[in-house]
Amino acid sequence: MTDKKNKNIEVQAGKPIYGGKTLSQYNGKTVMLERALPGEKVMAFIKKKKKGYIEAIASEILEKSPHRTESECKYYPTCGGCKLRDVEYDYQRWIKEEVVKDCITRIGKVKDYEFLPIVKADNSSHYRNKMEFTFSEERYYMSKDEGFDNDKFSLGFHAPKFYSKVIDVEYCYHQPELLNYVYKSLRQILKSSGLKPYNLLKHTGFLRYLVMRITTENKVMINLVTKSKELDIIGSVADQLMENHPEIVSFMNTINSRLSSTAYGEETLLIKGQEVLLDYIGEYKFEISSNSFFQVNPGQTEKLYDKIVEFAELKGEENVLDLYCGVGTIAIYINKQVKSVTGFELVEAAVVNAQRNAELNDITNCKFVSGDLMQLAKDGEIFKEKFDIIITDPPRDGMHPKVVHSIINSEVKKIVYVSCNPSTFARDVQLFEMGGYKLEKVQPVDMFPHTYHVETVGVLIKKQLL
Ligand SMILES: C[S@@+](CC[C@H](N)C(=O)[O-])C[C@H]1O[C@@H](n2cnc3c(N)ncnc32)[C@H](O)[C@@H]1O
Known part of the structure; x- marks a missing residue:
């Protein structure tokens, strides 16, 4: 069954394939289907028609898999950081x-x-030792319930398809509770500071990214990525935050004045504390700087x-x-x-x-x-x-x-x-x-x-x- 514009199709999801997708069939054509579990019957929206196959995304589940559970996260699945948060862990x-x-x-x-x-x-939750959040002047509203208050401060994850907009995330299940606690304090300090989040389209504003790391010994590193070098301002943010958070042992500031949308920049400065974190794998210790792969x-x-x-x-x-x-x-x-x-x-x-x-x-x-x-x-x-x-x-x-x-x-x-x-x-x-x-x-x-x-x-x- 399809709608008039041939954009919505009813399909049954088959075996799982790489990329969080399943294989399906529609009118003799292969469908690569997102957001459906094997066996589920769904209405799917056609994203692209290629020569040998169709790319589609499930918009409504008609027959639900017994392996679906409830997601505890209010940003799921919009934020895109998780694709299986409402699926039993054994089945994942x-x-x-x-x-x-x-x-x-x-x-x-x-x-x-x-x-x-x-x-x-x-x-299966709270396991990541490194998180990267994006600031934006343009907030992505997930639903009308969010109020459309024209809030000019958003800190979280990029919204799907709107590369300049960011979902304002207060809490993330990927990060350890201690990082959520630090994140909450830093958000409050920055929100009330009047510092302007970056605007990707206009290349204006100051705050670009927040990168946080935590070690197995619960020592935290903060790296605030900004568009320009304002050491007094960042120093005052670091003082306010670290006053109540002894777990933060390092506060860094990366300057990225370029158009490129990355948390890396032309220089990374130590603002307060130590320049590297010490972490362990087994009996071995490792020095980790803000940009290291770990x-x-x-x-x-x-x-x-x-x-x-x-x-x-x-x-x-x-x-x-x-x-x-x-x-x-x-x-x-x-x-x-x-x-x-x-x-x-x-x-x-x-x-x-x-x-x-x-x-x-x-x-x-x-x-x-x-x-x-x-x-x-x-x-x-x-x-x-x-x-x-x-x-x-x-x-x-x-x-x-x-x-x-x-x-x-x-x-x-x-x-x-x-x-x-x-x-x-x-x-x-x-x-x-x-x-x-x-x-x-x-x-x-x-x-x-x-x-x-x-x-x-x-x-x-x-x-x-x-
Ligand atoms: C998946 S990481 C593995 C790191 C390390 N084995 C570990 O377990 O932490 C892949 C590494 O390959 C490096 N890399 C990427 N392209 C490379 C290339 N063309 N030549 C050499 N190294 C490369 C990256 O910088 C990165 O450190």
């Missing part, structure tokens, strides 16, 4: 397992491998890294290559179980952090090299030394084919592939399989409950060595 995990399996067979064309059940998260779910990071160690089957004699090493967390975590680790990473500041982190833990068998792995692979720079095992943890886009081919051409027996995107993981696995490797086993780890994101660890072995 089943969806993620099915998605990983589907990617491996459909994209990777691999059938014969061992699949281990997803590693569960102990906490795994966001501390409860699951150790489980993920233990899985890497288990899959690598380290004996203590291996020279390990750690590709896309970030601030050296994996290298440092495994240092006692190997002979040496060499890490490669694009961001120079992360390499400096990695070296510093090794020193901080009195580790001498890890070294870190900066550079673009695609270029390093092209120039033959990665395999100047011999390695026994590769651990690779690329960004969402996966590995550049040149990097994959340089590994295939090396004599490395075992690859442990850590991925935050099962579709690019599967794509790369297919290349490795064509190059003489065999995918042995795979295990997803749930690092991001209530979202569709899933971490996957896989181990590949060079075939003739099986």
Whole structure:
């Protein structure tokens, strides 16, 4: 059934696929359907008609899945930070397992491998150690009940499709309660300060982003991203906030005067307290600066890294290559179980952090090299030394084919592939399989409950060595 403009269709959701979607059929065409659970009958709005398929979003559930629950969050699903907050946690995990399996067979064309059940998260809410909120002069009103009071101050998350508008968020279930408490105080101080939020369309205003971090020891770092440098003003905000919040040990101010909409800027200044936070993964400590990449779910990071160690089957004699090493967390975590680790990473500041982190833990068998792995692979720079095992943890886009081919051409027996995107993981696995490797086993780890994101660890072995 469709309406007159052919924009609304009635469909039944099929199997889950990557991206928080399900597959469906309509008039012989494949529909990629958002916001529906497998088995649900929905009315869906057609977003795009492509050559071979339709993209649609469920607008009304006609027959509800028994796995739907109630979401406790008043901003769900509009804010977009969660896609599965009204879905039973057991069922979320089943969806993620099915998605990983589907990617491996459909994209990777691999059938014969061992699949281990997803590693569960102990906490499905309040797990993130880093949050980023956006200021805007233009508020996105989710419903008429919000009053349309023309409030010129909004702090929260970007509204879907309205890139200049922001949903005014008072509380977020992703962040620990202590961060919610600090967030509430800071919102009050900033709202009553008269400081102007940024206007993305006019490039006016002062307050741009708020980035908050919290460590496993409940120490908090605040980074206020502003359009210009006003040290007295920011200093006074920091004083007011830190007076009542001893947990805040660092107050930073990033200046971003550019048009680019990011929380990074041309300089980051220390306003009050310390410049870095100290956090732990297992027995190891790490210095984290406001812009460092650090795994966001501390409860699951150790489980993920233990899985890497288990899959690598380290004996203590291996020279390990750690590709896309970030601030050296994996290298440092495994240092006692190997002979040496060499890490490669694009961001120079992360390499400096990695070296510093090794020193901080009195580790001498890890070294870190900066550079673009695609270029390093092209120039033959990665395999100047011999390695026994590769651990690779690329960004969402996966590995550049040149990097994959340089590994295939090396004599490395075992690859442990850590991925935050099962579709690019599967794509790369297919290349490795064509190059003489065999995918042995795979295990997803749930690092991001209530979202569709899933971490996957896989181990590949060079075939003739099986
Ligand atoms: C998913 S993170 C992994 C970080 C680290 N392994 C960890 O567990 O914290 C991916 C890393 O790849 C780096 N990266 C992205 N593109 C790269 C490239 N072309 N060459 C080298 N490193 C790159 C990013 O800067 C980031 O630190």
